[in-house]
Amino acid sequence: MATDVGELTRVQGLTRVYGDRTVLDGLDLELAPGEFVALLGRSGSGKSTLLRALAGLDGDVAGAGTVEVPGGVSVVFQDARLLPWQRVLPNVILGLPGAERRGRESLAEVGLAGRERAWPNELSGGEQQRVALARSLVREPRLLLADEPFGALDALTRLRMHGLLRRLFEQHRPAVLLVTHDVDEAIALADRVLVLDDGRIAAEQRLDAGASPAETRAELLRALGVTQDGRREKSS
Template sequence: MATHTGELIRVQGLTRRYGARAVLDGLDLEIAPGEFVALLGQSGSGKSTLLRALAGLDDDVAGGGTVAVPEQVSVVFQDARLLPWARVLDNVVLGLPRAEQRGRECLAEVGLAGRERAWPNELSGGEQQRVALARSLVREPSLLLADEPFGALDALTRLRMHALLRRLFEQHRPAVLLVTHDVDEAIALADRVLVLGDGRIAAEKRLDGGTSTTEIRAELLRALGVTADL
C-alpha cells in the first residue's frame, strides 16, 4: 500500500508478483516535486503495474517494498472512464462537494468551456481525454499518473494533447509519471525518461539539452532492445 509522505515520490525495493513471475523485482525510483518523468518498456514489463502501485490500486497483488507518495494523487488512463449517465461537469467534480466553479475553470483550461452540460457520448475521443485531464486537475494533485493516456487517439489529436499536457504541467507543476510505449512521445514531453526492464529501471536519460534528441532516441531504443536503424 502506498503511504503519504511529503512531496518526494520514493519507491524502494518494490516487488510485485503474478504467480511465480516477478513483474517488478526490487525496483527503486525517486521523482522530485514538479518533475516530469516518462516510463518506457516492452509490453508486459510492468509499467502499468508500477503506476498502479503508486496509485495504491494493487492491494490484491503479491509483493513487497515501500511506496511513498504525496497525499493528492490523480490518475489518467488510456480510457477516459467517464460516467455515461453524468454530464461533463458532473464527471469532473465527481466526489467533490461544492467544486462546480473549480470544475468550470478546469474545463476552460483544457479548452472545453461551454461544454459543461454535454454528455460524454457527444464528445470525441480527444475531448473525452480533455475531460479526464480536467477531472485530474480539479483535485490539485501533487502527483499526476498517466497510463498511456493518448494511446487510442489519432496522430494529429495526440500531438495536440501533447501540447496541452505540457502546458498544463508548466502551469500547475505537479510531479508527473507518464507511462508510454512511444519513445518520441516520451522525449517530447518529459524531463527524464526511464526504461523498465527485468523488473527494474534498466536505463535513464535526462533531457537537459546536453545530448541531441537523435542520440537520446537511439539510446532509448537500444535499451528497449530495438537495434534497427530507425
C-alpha cells in the same frame, strides 16, 4: 500500501508477483516535486503495475517494498472512463461536492469551456481525454500518474494533446509519471526518461543533459532492444 510523505515520490525495493511471475523485482525510483518523468518498456514489463502501486490500487497483489507518495494523487488512463449517465461537469467534479466553479475552471483550462452540460457520447475521443485531464487537475494533485493516456488517439490529436499536457504541467507543476510505448512522445514531454526491463529501471536519460533528440532517441531504442528502423535486436 502507498503512504503520504510530503512532496517526494519514493519507491524502494518494490516487488510485485503475479502467480509464479515476478513483474517488479526490487525496483527503486524517486520523483522530485514538479518533475516530469516518462516510463518506457516492452509490453508486460511492469509499467502499469508500477503505476497501480503508486496509486494504491494493488493492495491484493503479492509483493514487498515501500511506496511513498505525496498527499494528492490523480490517475489518467488510456480510456477516459467517463460515466455515460453523467454530463461533463459532474464527471469532472465526481466526488467533490460543491466544486462546480473549480470544475468549470478546469474545463476552460483544457479548452472545453461551454461544454459543461454535454454528454460524454457527444464528445470526440480527444475531447473525452481532455475531460479526464480536467477531472485529474481539478483535485490539484501533487503526483499525476498517466497510463498511456493518448494511446487510443489519432496522430494529429495526440500531438495536440502533447502540447496541452505540457502546458498544464507548466501551470500546475505536479510531479508526473507518464507510461508510454512511444519513444518520441517520451522525449517530447518529459524531463527524464526511464526504461523498465526485467522488473527494474534498466536505463535513464535526462533531456537536459546536452545530447541531441536524435542521440537520445537512439540510446532509448537501444535500451529497449530495438534498432533505429524499428526491428527488434537479436539477443547475443
